[in-house]
Structure formats: C-alpha cells, structure tokens
Amino acid sequence: MAFALELGGVNKFFGGVHAVNDMSFILQEGELAGLIGPNGAGKTTIFNLVTGVYDVSSGHITLFGEDITNHKTYEVVRKGIARTFQNLRLFASATVLENVMTACQQHHRYSFLEACTHLGRWRSVEREIRDRSMTLLERVGLADRADQTATTLPYGHQRRLEIARALALEPRLLLLDEPAAGMNPEEVQDLNRLIQKIHADFGLTILVIEHHMELVMEICPHIVCMNFGALIAEGDPEHIQGHPEVLKAYLGEEVEE
Amino acid sequence: MSAYTEGIITLLMINAIAAMGVCLLTGFTGVFTLGHAAYMALGGYATAILTVKYHLHWLPAVVAGGILAIVVAYVIGIPTLKLMGDYYAIASIGLGEAIRLILENWQSVTRGARGYPGIPTFTTMPVAVGFFLVLAFLLFCLLHGSYGRMFKACRDDHIAAALLGYDTARVRVLSLVLSAFYCGVSGGLLAGFLSFIQPVMFDMLKSTELTAVVVFGGLGSLSGCLLGTTIITLVTELFRPISQYRMLIYGAVLVIIMVLRPEGIMGQYEFGPKLFRKLFGRKAPAQERR
Amino acid sequence: MGTLLQQIINGLSLGSVYALIAVGYSLVYSILLFSNFAHGSFLVIGGYSCYFALKTLGMNIWLAGGLSLIAAGVSAILTERLAYKPIRERTNVTLYLLIASMGMSIVIENIFVVTVGGRFRALPPVIPTDPVNLFGLATTSAFDLISLVVAVICLGGLQLFLTRTKWGLAIRAAAYNLRIAGLMGVNVSRLISLVFFVAGVLAAVGGIFLSVRYTLYPQLGGITIKAFVAAVIGGLGSLPGAVVGSLILGLAEMLTAGFISSQLRDLVVFSLLVITLLFRPTGLFGKSVGEKI
Numbered sequence: 001m002a003f004a005l006e007l008g009g010v011n012k013f014f015g016g017v018h019a020v021n022d023m024s025f026i027l028q029e030g031e032l033a034g035l036i037g038p039n040g041a042g043k044t045t046i047f048n049l050v051t052g053v054y055d056v057s058s059g060h061i062t063l064f065g066e067d068i069t070n071h072k073t074y075e076v077v078r079k080g081i082a083r084t085f086q087n088l089r090l091f092a093s094a095t096v097l098e099n100v101m102t103a104c105q106q107h108h109r110y111s112f113l114e115a116c117t118h119l120g121r122w123r124s125v126e127r128e129i130r131d132r133s134m135t136l137l138e139r140v141g142l143a144d145r146a147d148q149t150a151t152t153l154p155y156g157h158q159r160r161l162e163i164a165r166a167l168a169l170e171p172r173l174l175l176l177d178e179p180a181a182g183m184n185p186e187e188v189q190d191l192n193r194l195i196q197k198i199h200a201d202f203g204l205t206i207l208v209i210e211h212h213m214e215l216v217m218e219i220c221p222h223i224v225c226m227n228f229g230a231l232i233a234e235g236d237p238e239h240i241q242g243h244p245e246v247l248k249a250y251l252g253e254e255v256e257e
Numbered sequence: 258m259s260a261y262t263e264g265i266i267t268l269l270m271i272n273a274i275a276a277m278g279v280c281l282l283t284g285f286t287g288v289f290t291l292g293h294a295a296y297m298a299l300g301g302y303a304t305a306i307l308t309v310k311y312h313l314h315w316l317p318a319v320v321a322g323g324i325l326a327i328v329v330a331y332v333i334g335i336p337t338l339k340l341m342g343d344y345y346a347i348a349s350i351g352l353g354e355a356i357r358l359i360l361e362n363w364q365s366v367t368r369g370a371r372g373y374p375g376i377p378t379f380t381t382m383p384v385a386v387g388f389f390l391v392l393a394f395l396l397f398c399l400l401h402g403s404y405g406r407m408f409k410a411c412r413d414d415h416i417a418a419a420l421l422g423y424d425t426a427r428v429r430v431l432s433l434v435l436s437a438f439y440c441g442v443s444g445g446l447l448a449g450f451l452s453f454i455q456p457v458m459f460d461m462l463k464s465t466e467l468t469a470v471v472v473f474g475g476l477g478s479l480s481g482c483l484l485g486t487t488i489i490t491l492v493t494e495l496f497r498p499i500s501q502y503r504m505l506i507y508g509a510v511l512v513i514i515m516v517l518r519p520e521g522i523m524g525q526y527e528f529g530p531k532l533f534r535k536l537f538g539r540k541a542p543a544q545e546r547r
Numbered sequence: 548m549g550t551l552l553q554q555i556i557n558g559l560s561l562g563s564v565y566a567l568i569a570v571g572y573s574l575v576y577s578i579l580l581f582s583n584f585a586h587g588s589f590l591v592i593g594g595y596s597c598y599f600a601l602k603t604l605g606m607n608i609w610l611a612g613g614l615s616l617i618a619a620g621v622s623a624i625l626t627e628r629l630a631y632k633p634i635r636e637r638t639n640v641t642l643y644l645l646i647a648s649m650g651m652s653i654v655i656e657n658i659f660v661v662t663v664g665g666r667f668r669a670l671p672p673v674i675p676t677d678p679v680n681l682f683g684l685a686t687t688s689a690f691d692l693i694s695l696v697v698a699v700i701c702l703g704g705l706q707l708f709l710t711r712t713k714w715g716l717a718i719r720a721a722a723y724n725l726r727i728a729g730l731m732g733v734n735v736s737r738l739i740s741l742v743f744f745v746a747g748v749l750a751a752v753g754g755i756f757l758s759v760r761y762t763l764y765p766q767l768g769g770i771t772i773k774a775f776v777a778a779v780i781g782g783l784g785s786l787p788g789a790v791v792g793s794l795i796l797g798l799a800e801m802l803t804a805g806f807i808s809s810q811l812r813d814l815v816v817f818s819l820l821v822i823t824l825l826f827r828p829t830g831l832f833g834k835s836v837g838e839k840i
Binding site for chain 2: 051053072073074077078082083085089090091092093094098101102103105106109110112115116117118122126129165169
Binding site for chain 2: 582629630633634637638640642643644645646647649650651652653654656657658660661769772775776779783810811813814817818820821824825828
C-alpha cells in the first residue's frame with residue numbers, strides 16, 4: 001500500500017551548510033503527525049523540500065506512491081499538498097474571503113471566454129466558489145470577517161485564515177508550519193481542537209511543525225524529532241518524551257521547553 | 258462637436274486602450290515594463306503595412322497588429338518572466354529599443370526612420386470609442402473573477418500563489434500577452450488616426466508614459482488608470498506650448514506620488530459603492546450571506 | 548590586422564567607460580535591490596559641472612574634474628535622501644523606488660533642458676585626442692588610451708576600497724543582507740549615502756569621457772541604458788559581471804561599427820541582451836536569489 005508521504009535519504013546543502021542530513025520518515029495515510037525540533041533544526045526546510053520550493057540535493061520524496069522529488073511547486077500542489085507558512089503569507093490586498101476564493105477556484109473553473117464576458121457558467125461557478133469559501137471560513141470561525149482586508153485581522157485569526165485557504169485546495173496532505181506561533185494558551189487550545197476536528201472531518205493526512213511541545217504531545221500520536229538537520233527520534237509521545245537525545249536537544253538549546 | 262474635440266477624444270481612447278494593457282500587467286500582475294511602446298509600434302506598423310501594401314481592410318489589419326504583438330510578447334516573455342524582480346523591466350527596455358531600431362533599419366519594409374505615410378484614416382471617433390468600450394468591458398469582466406484573483410495573487414505573493422497551485426511564470430506570461438494585444442491594437446488605431454507613423458513615436462519616453470499613467474492612476478485600479486490617462490492626455494494637450502516644463506512637472510509628479518501616495522490617485526479602489534463608502538467614512542456593511 | 552587591433556582598443560576603451568557607469572549602478576542594485584534609472588542623471592550632472600567649471604570658472608581640468616565628481620556624488624546622495632529614503636522607510640516594495648527613480652531621471656534631465664537648453668555642447672579640448680602609434684601595429688587616439696587607463700585606475704580604486712577598508716567591508720556585508728548588516732551595528736543610512744556617493748562619482752568620470760566622445764546634451768544620460776544592459780548581461784548586482792558585461796558590449800559595439808555598419812551597433816547591443824536573457828537569464832555572473840520562507 002502507498003504511504004501518504006515518504007522521505008528517503010533526503011539531503012539538502014546550502015553552499016557548505018548541510019541543512020538536511022539523510023532524513024527518512026514515512027507518514028501513513030490519515031495520520032496526524034508532528035515534526036518537532038529546536039530552532040534551526042531544518043523543519044521548515046523539510047516543508048520547502050516537500051513542496052518543491054527548494055530542490056533536494058539527493059534522496060527522494062514520494063506522495064501517495066508518486067515520485068515528486070524536485071517537481072515544481074505548482075505541480076506538487078496539484079497532486080494534493082497544501083501548506084501554511086511560519087511567517088504568514090496572505091494576499092495582503094485581498095479580503096479574507098478573496099484569499100480563500102483564490103485557492104478554492106482551483107477546483108471550480110470556467111473558460112477564458114466565459115471569464116471575459118461573464119456569460120455561460122460564470123455566474124454559477126463564481127457562486128459555487130463563494131459559497132464553498134464561506135463554508136470554510138465558517139469552519140475556522142472567520143465568517144463574520146469575510147469582507148475585511150486579510151492583513152488587518154489579528155494574528156491568531158490570520159493563522160486560521162491560512163488554514164482555511166489551504167483547506168480550500170482540497171488537499172490530501174496538509175502541512176502546517178508552526179500554526180500556534182505567537183498564540184496565547186487559550187488560543188492554542190482552540191487551535192488544538194480545530195486541527196483535530198479538521199483531521200477527523202476531512203479525512204486528511206496532517207503534518208504539523210510545532211514549537212509548543214504540549215500541542216504536539218496532546219494531538220499527535222506520531223512524532224518525528226530532528227536536530228541539526230538529522231532525525232534523532234521517532235515514535236509516540238511517551239517514547240519522544242523519554243528519549244535522551246530529544247531531551248538533550250531541547251535542554252541544550254532552549255531552557256523554557 | 259468640433260473636429261478638435263473629436264480628435265482629442267479619439268486620442269484619449271487610443272491612449273486608454275494601451276494604458277489598460279499596461280494596467281493589467283503592471284497594476285494587477287506586478288510586472289514592471291518600460292517597453293510597451295514597442296508593442297504599439299508592432300501593431301501600428303503591421304496595420305500600416307497590411308492596409309497600404311496589401312490593401313487589407315483595416316479591421317482585420319488592426320486585429321493582426323494585436324496578434325503580432327501577442328506572438329512577440331510570448332517569445333520574449335517565456336524566458337524573462339521566469340525571473341522575478343527587475344529583469345523583465347530591463348529586458349523590456351532592450352526589447353523596446355531593439356524593435357524600434359529594427360523598424361528604423363529595415364528600410365525595405367518599414368521605410369526607415371522617416372516614417373510610414375499614407376495610411377488610410379479609418380480611426381474615426383466612433384471607431385475608437387467602440388474599440389475602447391469593447392476592450393474595457395472584456396478586461397473589466399476578466400478582472401472580476403478567477404483570473405483577476407489569480408493575477409493579484411501572483412502580484413501580492415508569488416510564493417504563496419505557487420503554493421496554491423498556480424504556475425506563476427505562466428500567469429505572468431498570460432498577463433504580458435494580453436497586455437501586448439491591447440497595446441498592439443492601440444498602435445494600429447493610432448496609425449489609422451494619424452495616417453503617418455514613425456519609429457521615434459514609440460521610444461522609451463512613450464513607454465515610460467504608459468507605465469507612469471498606470472502608476473499615477475493607482476496600481477491595481479482599472480478606473481484609476483483611465484482617470485490617469487484622461488488627466489495626462491488633457492494636460493499634454495493643454496501644456497503643449499510649454500512642453501519643456503511639462504516633462505519637468507511630469508517627472509516631479511511621479512516622484513511626489515511615489516513619496517506621498519505610492520498607491521496612486523485611486524489606490525486599489527474602483528469607482529463604485531465601495532469607494533463611496535470609503536470616502537464617506539462609513540464602515541462597509543457586511544455582505545449578505547446565503 | 549591594424550584595424551582590428553585599433554577597434555579592439557577602441558572597444559575596450561568604450562567598454563571601460565560603460566563599466567564605470569555599470570559598476571555604480573550594480574552597486575546600488577546589490578544593496579537596495581532596485582534598478583536606479585536616475586543613474587544616468589549623475590553622469591549628466593558630472594558632465595555639465597565639468598563643462599561650466601572649465602568654461603565659466605576657467606578652472607583647469609584637474610580642478611574641474613574633481614569638482615564635477617563631488618557635484619555628481621552629492622547630487623546622488625541628495626537624490627537618495629529626497630526621493631528614495633522616504634519610500635524605503637515606509638515600504639519594501641521596490642517597484643515604487645523604480646518608478647521614483649524614473650521620475651527623478653526625467654526631472655534632472657529636464658532641469659537641464661529648462662536651465663541650460665537642449666543644445667549640444669562640446670567640452671573644451673582638455674583631454675588630448677592626438678593619434679598615437681602603437682609600436683607600428685596600429686594607430687589609436689590618445690583619448691581612448693587615457694579613458695581606458697583612467698577607468699582601470701577607478702575600478703582598481705573601487706576594488707581596494709571594497710576589500711581593504713572598514714566601509715568597504717560594510718558595503719559588501721550589506722550587499723549580502725542589508726537588514727542584518729543594520730542589526731550588526733552598521734549605520735545603514737550613512738552606508739547607503741556612501742554607496743550613492745561612490746556610484747555618482749564613478750558615473751561622473753564616465754560622464755566626462757562620454758561628453759568628450761559624443762558632446763554634451765541633457766539626454767546624454769540615456770546612454771546609461773547600455774550600462775544597464777551590460778550589468779544585466781554580466782548578472783545584476785555582480786560587480787565583476789558589470790565590468791565583463793561592459794567590456795563585451797564595448798567590443799561588440801566597436802567591432803560592429805568598424806566591420807559591419809555603425810547603424811547596427813545599437814541593434815547588436817540589444818540583441819546581445821535578448822540572447823543573454825534567452826540562454827542565461829541570470830547573466831554571466833548572476834546568482835539566483837533565494838527567498839527566505
């Protein structure tokens with residue numbers, strides 16, 4: 001059977017820096033997994049390699065059994081990956097609703113001719129896109145903010161909007177890059193519930209990069225831990241919590257964790 | 258209506274068609290160009306040669322001019338629009354100058370720097386207004402919907418757009434090709450308006466003016482770009498007697514706008530209820546929900 | 548053979564003048580990541596300052612030259628302070644800077660049109676243009692040799708400045724990452740002024756030689772397009788690239804003019820640009836810029 005995502009011996013060099021060192025791991029279909037590690041461990045680089053933002057130096061990546069190594073970003077995305085960003089990347093000039101619609105329209109299309117005359121399917125398809133986007137905004141609790149400019153939203157809401165936008169692509173694999181960054185404990189709790197609900201309702205495979213250990217430990221049955229670009233531990237939360245390498249990596253690097 | 262007024266309106270329509278093309282590319286897709294006069298030149302010369310030498314009817318000749326512009330834009334856009342930043346801007350200068358120089362030197366076809374005379378004067382005011390209305394309608398529709406959101410997404414954040422499954426280089430090429438068509442048609446109409454064209458009409462200054470008009474009106478606002486064209490065309494006519502000061506003022510206005518209000522006169526707003534609400538300070542009411 | 552050698556020397560000489568302009572332009576690009584279209588204006592300011600210092604103030608060429616370099620450098624700083632700094636401080640959209648620079652270029656050009664008029668002016672014969680015989684192999688003009696030598700000295704001086712001085716190091720660091728250089732305690736505002744000053748000075752040197760070569764007029768700055776093209780062929784933001792690109796361009800121009808037709812020299816320049824962009828879009832020495840995500 002095909003795995004949702006498989007990394008096999010992936011290496012990435014930036015000049016002389018060995019940013020990712022022989023990383024291999026597997027996500028089963030339908031998993032909710034966490035990718036943790038101290039700052040600069042190479043977590044976001046993994047996301048960038050998977051989504052084709054960077055090319056891998058060596059190794060291979062497969063998505064649902066299909067090789068996507070060094071494919072272009074838009075090709076990978078069309079095969080069913082969506083992601084959010086650590087540093088938010090919303091379309092600044094667009095409204096909340098338009099941000100989601102921009103993603104949603106990938107699955108509801110009309111021809112160029114219909115687009116420049118507003119004839120034919122234009123009206124019905126535009127309505128479909130709008131309705132579907134509104135539904136997603138309701139899911140993340142932003143329906144009442146639909147007409148606001150995206151970047152005027154509070155930080156936590158912008159993160160939720162990114163999740164809604166990613167979901168609008170109807171992905172099979174969702175990558176969340178530090179969705180809880182900058183949130184207070186209450187918001188983190190809300191986010192926890194949201195991620196679990198999305199996971200259950202949409203039947204997705206989700207991989208979360210997270211700094212908040214409590215979030216990952218609480219919701220992810222499968223955790224991959226890396227440091228200095230290499231895998232140091234993998235397993236369930238108890239296994240990770242007790243793993244000497246993980247403790248060393250975190251205590252050596254960050255006191256508050 | 259006097260012939261003079263008709264002439265100004267016709268010229269205004271011709272300029273507005275070219276400006277809409279640049280508006281799509283620079284305003285909505287975020288690709289800066291300094292060579293779009295070259296596409297006007299292509300359209301103009303294609304129309305001139307087809308009507309004068311091959312006695313083609315002007316309507317297919319103008320359309321052919323637009324299509325020639327599309328082809329050239331496609332060839333040049335594919336390699337250069339893969340790159341971000343100022344590469345296309347510089348390439349467009351090079352391209353613009355190269356096309357102008359070819360027109361100057363290919364004497365047997367273009368009659369060189371002295372210009373191409375004797376083009377039938379088919380661009381009457383109704384023709385220009387008709388073209389303008391049709392092209393404006395098509396662009397307006399295109400920008401309100403999926404394509405508009407796609408262009409703006411590539412402008413606002415090309416990496417996020419790629420991660421929504423858009424092939425951003427292709428989106429930019431599409432935008433370039435459409436804008437080249439508008440400029441090509443505009444050039445064809447200009448040839449039919451003046452009955453005489455010359456390579457020097459399509460130099461870098463003309464390209465700069467096209468881009469400046471769009472910036473002046475507001476990047477990402479179609480009505481702003483039309484307003485900008487109107488103002489610049491009228492001002493050009495009014496200030497003709499003191500033309501050297503005109504350029505000085507025009508340059509200064511560009512700088513001042515960038516310093517004080519880089520989003521242009523209209524910002525991203527279009528004429529309509531949204532702008533009205535913005536001007537009169539009421540909060541936009543929540544959109545009705547289904 | 549003699550003609551070929553002569554055209555090569557002429558080409559190198561013209562190319563080295565382009566290099567002076569292209570390097571300054573590239574330097575600004577490498578720091579602020581925008582194409583400064585007002586760069587040509589600094590060249591015109593240098594040319595006119597030199598002209599009036601020689602004609603009206605009756606200075607000798609050394610004083611006039613020095614004065615015009617400072618004038619161009621200072622106006623470059625002023626341009627940055629007046630037009631670019633307010634924009635830089637507010638947004639990081641380089642498009643706005645690009646358009647402002649276009650505006651500045653129109654303004655400066657037309658200030659000269661309005662004040663001193665658009666006519667062509669010849670600089671007094673301050674740089675010798677006598678024919679020089681090169682070991683019986685070829686004849687070239689002293690002017691070409693002098694401009695080549697001066698350009699080499701200026702570029703060498705720039706290289707020493709960038710590699711051997713504290714400020715040079717800061718500039719190279721800023722070219723790598725301006726924000727981080729700022730965080731490391733470099734006074735970014737002063738650094739940018741310095742970069743513009745250096746760019747203005749180099750452009751003025753080029754401007755004096757170009758106004759001797761082609762006479763002086765307000766639109767002379769338009770020739771900077773060739774320096775931009777050279778910078779793109781070499782790779783935007785790369786200083787060695789700018790020099791190599793300029794030399795290629797100068798040679799191509801002179802060889803075309805000498806052996807094919809001087810009508811076609813500009814066409815060759817732009818064809819070279821288009822060909823470079825088709826086959827090696829980042830230029831000869833260009834690096835593809837990664838973005839932090």
